[in-house]
Amino acid sequence: MVRLTFHGAAQTVTGSKYLLEAGDARVLVDCGLFQGLKKLRELNWTDPDFNVRQIDSVVLTHAHLDHVGYLPRIVKQGFRGKVYCTPATAQLAEIIMLDSAKIQEQDADYANKKGFSKHIPAFPLYEGSDVKETLKLFRTQTREHWFSPAEPIHMRFHDAGHLLGSNLIEVEVRDRKDPLRIVFSGDVGRYDGPLYHDPTPPPACDYMICESTYGNRDHPEVDLMQSLADVVNRSAKRGGLMLVAAFAIGRSQQLIYLLQLLKKEGRIPDLKIYLDSPMSCNATGVYREFNEDHDLSEGELDRDHPLLAGPGVVLCRKAEESKALNRLSGPGIVIASSGMMTGGRIVHHLKQRLPDKKTTVVLSGYMAEGTRGRYLEDGAETLRMHGQEIPVRAAIEKIPGLSGHADRSGLLRWLAPLPDPKRVFLTHGEIESSESLAEELRTSRGWNVHIPALGESQELD
Incomplete structure (x- = not known):
């Protein structure tokens, strides 16, 4: 039995966390902070709906805060598995997490000074010392090479063109004659974006988890x-x-x-x-x-x-x-x-x-x-x-034209060569963006597209 649970980036563009379970293996794809609206930020303070001590490993698509910023929190709560990513992602994640910890500590100090926190005293979500413990768990992997974060789950990174070191993740669950194939898009980059290569076309898969940040609009065409x-x-x-x-x-x-x-x-x-x-x-x-x-x-x-x-x-x-x-x-x-x-x-x-x-x-x-x-x-x-x-x-x-995300046309272009998957899950987008892209994929490709809710769990066969 393979199960996928959406613990973040479901009907929102933030807090990316996907728990993939196969046999006894439990692998978390991304571990990001919720940002933006207060009701989302408050989720960072609630205990996750999974036992962090039972997670075998975390695999990161890239280093942005909404994909890595919750890692020190689960380490603070007892996670001791490995964290896999590309070498560039590891270095950028260190910078981003240390900066986040500094802000958390400053916010807690300010709340205590002004006395407006519900909790007395106010504590940071995590501290710099938690980040240092987190960094000890990092293990780097180069792109295009298979590795196993926990058997029978095997993964391979491909350039997503979104940020230095960013990836889409190809997954094979190898507990059957023909492996179950899954692709996590991460954040898909723009075609012809400065400094970054175009995103690698998605490999054939049974299930696609695809971002939809700009699923309902295109970037302006400018020189x-x-x-x-x-x-x-x-x-x-x-x-x-x-x-x-x-x-x-x-x-x-x-x-x-x-x-x-x-x-x-x-x-x-x-x-x-x-x-x-x-x-x-x-x-x-x-x-x-x-x-x-x-x-x-x-x-x-x-x-x-x-x-x-x-x-x-x-x-x-x-x-x-x-x-x-x-x-x-x-x-x-x-x-x-x-x-x-x-x-x-x-x-x-x-x-x-x-x-x-x-x-x-x-x-x-x-x-x-x-x-x-x-x-x-x-x-x-x-x-x-x-x-x-x-x-x-x-x-x-x-200055328009500098967004790091593929727009609607870019996402459709990226998905164009993909053979029909069994099902597509659209995540990392506001509901209007996800619904617009879902309708286009259902109409033009005849795909089975679903927009999961936060905390929703799906069995993959």
């Missing part, structure tokens, strides 16, 4: 390089700094590569690029280490413009280095997190520079409702920060 060049040139003409809000891992590195390429080709001025985020600086080091994993089809760099390095790229790790940027007059480019301007160093730069009409603020991706990025996107005349209303006189620009 990304030209759009970015136009924004930079307009900013340089204004004479002030260009502030780019970008996610620390993935988006920041893509932007630096594209900006370096535009500078090399002479399409933009040779402006300094300041990467103002300790987490992003550390991740950039990992990107440099795994240089062979990059797809540089947008263009090759040279000795004067080494990938993500060189005199034109300044890494600001220390707070003093970040504060020194306040003295720059421009033109220049500052890339800082957080991507939606909900916190981090970008907020301090915005507070100082939004009132200056020479400043350019660039929104580099989707901005959720209620975030500062969304307010700017919607034309806010003031922005509230640190208890003050800051006037918005800066130019607000947007």
